[in-house]
Amino acid sequence: MKPNSKFIQRLQRLMIGRYGQNDTLNRVLNGLAIILLILSFWGKYAGWFFLAGTLLIVVSYWRLFSRKIYRQVAINRSFQRFWFGLTRPFSRLTYQIKQHWRYRFFHCAQCHQRIRIPRHHGHVRVTCPKCGHQFDART
Incomplete structure (x- = not known):
């Protein structure tokens, strides 16, 4: 047609x-x-x-x-x-599951801010965007 x-x-x-x-x-x-x-x-x-x-x-x-x-x-x-x-609640759960496949999540020791770092980058130095605290992490 x-x-x-x-x-x-x-x-x-x-x-x-x-x-x-x-x-x-x-x-x-x-x-x-x-x-x-x-x-x-x-x-x-x-x-x-x-x-x-x-x-x-x-x-x-x-x-x-x-x-x-x-x-x-x-x-x-x-x-x-x-x-x-x-x-x-179900859409949030599926979003979190998809995020955990691609990213690793950390919490700042000082301000407890949740920080998202891409996976498979080895050892990295993470700087908290909220308070500026730095710590080492393995992704």
Whole structure:
């Protein structure tokens, strides 16, 4: 399909003035819908899982095609406050794990400042950026 085909142009005209964003709430709704639809293949409550997953997809598409852009932005922001409160400890943990693969962490003996030094540099003299205390360390 060409980038300037009539179908693409009609689709672009349809989306003018609509929300059309794949924001945090829509990603969570779609992910949960996929999980529920997969669970609907097995178990006692398969029909309910299928119904709930389909309903979540309908809500997601309703938000995409909504003309009330400011309301959808406000809904997403309030959801993000809730969602990031739940996921922040896990994102911090993954960040710390990634940092420990590349860096070695030390604490200054005088001011207890946390200092990050790249790994595999051998013996180095570390200067604390806060108090200027120097000490030897092995990375």
